[in-house]
Amino acid sequence: METRAHEGQGPAIEARGLVKRYPGVLAVAGVDLRVRPGECLGLLGPNGAGKTTTVEMLEGLLRPDAGEVRLFGVPWGAGKDRHLRERIGVQLQESRFPEKLKVIELVRLFRSFYREGRDEEEVLELVGLLGKRDARSGNLSGGQRQRLSLACALVGDPRALFLDEPTTGLDPQARRRTWEIVEAFRAEGGAVLLTTHSMEEAARLCDRVAIMDRGRILAEGSPGELVEALGADRVVLLEAEGPVEAADLADLPSVRRVTRRGEGFLLAVGEIAPFLPALLERFAARGARLRRLAIHQPTLEDVFLELTGRSLRDDGAEVARRAAREAAR
């Protein structure tokens, strides 16, 4: 316990210049990050961005080709690895438990690896699995299994928690439960590093978000800061039928930026009131028709789009989802 006193000062997780190469891919191309105690950092990026590779280097599972990792000021491989492992909790993106073992047996097994830790039942209570105490892990639902995994990560009473896509594939209710558990951990001074490709999750859960693509961190800040940096009050997505070019849109009032996106355009717009009539006027003047117009508050999704020119999710899925959302209005 005396270690906790001086933990407050330095970062819990720190990486400088991390690089990892695989044959033919630069999976991680120079990543720096820091997470302080009591803080949650989200790595937000699409599949293949290098999130898992980064996290596994931080967890001491993968050796970086270049760069340095320190947890609580201590690097991996300095003869203190066991000491570090006592203080971190890890949930891997894809790990399964032996199906025949019961929930309590698995939590107890993980508890036995740590010199100090929490009571097994207390942790099950925390993740809402006490009622499933004697169920076999193979009989749990996806969300329950995820929470079991979280329980095993928490039972050693870690000071830093690494969660690789903790809510991917979960239903909304299960996600919210996971978020509550993570929030409680952070509120007690734990450091959290999680990866996600859900901007909603990043915005809701993280103090800071690092947007990652192709092995690099493109931008970092609080969700609010990142969105503000877009410099837009509104984001306008439109598709035109007829001769309209980006240049025709860029000089409209309040327009800050225009980017092509698939068939249409994405506009970062300041005040919306003067913009809309001018837009319609311009279309009329060009003899073009507005096939589609959507206006929304900027989100992290837009930040990602702005930074990479691509959508966070699979493009096809995203277009379909937006279309469905609009049809429902």
Place this chain on the structure above:
Amino acid sequence: MNGSARGLRLALRRNPLVQLTLARLREFAREPEAVFWVFVFPVLLTLALGIAFRDPDPATGERYIEFLLPGLVGLNIMGSGMWGIGFPVVQARRQHLLKRFRTTPMRRADFLAAYGLSRLLFLVAEVIALFGFGWLFFGVAVRGSWLALAVVCLAGSLGFQGLGLLVAARPRSVEVVSGWMNFVMLPMWLLSGTFYDWHRFPAWLHPAIRALPLTALNDALRAVANHGAGLSAVLPETLLLLAWGAVSFALAVRLFRWT
């Protein structure tokens, strides 16, 4: 009194070796097929062969079942030692459980020792089941010392566990490890004299056959059970088995893949 019992319970509960071993035992006991192949099948095989060959050989006056039973015990120790390690290790690797364990302060030694310990507990049950069955049904007695028998079985089990761990050190799929297991065990099924005397093979093959761990195990088991040999008489075979175990264990630890 009550307090110290609770203290002991808590100590066992917090002991990684105990918990890892319990996990192995539970997984096995909750797997009906595994229980069948390790316990029921050998007994059925003994029963069938024992009935088929219950009459004494007119030339030697020996019964085949007496020859066969130690061989079946040897075969069982090989199968359960290799499968009992190889299959769950590869399964845990495939499911990323090994990787997950690596993120905890779990000691590798505890992890490996738990496999050995759980196998040894089963070994006692397996050997007692087979010899007990042979004794009850066919009156096959163990002539030598039980201590010698225990030491030989232990050495055999450790030898095959080492081999099992070596075969399972790298594969990521159950299919691959099954292929290698069978590749390693098949020659011993054929050559090591489980069902017939391996001296029938041409003499130039004998040195190779003699070096196989199952041959050593079968010969030592027969010496003790059929001919009443003591520990010193089976020392060479015992050492050979331990050497197989030590060499393959050392190799396995070097090659072992956690991911």
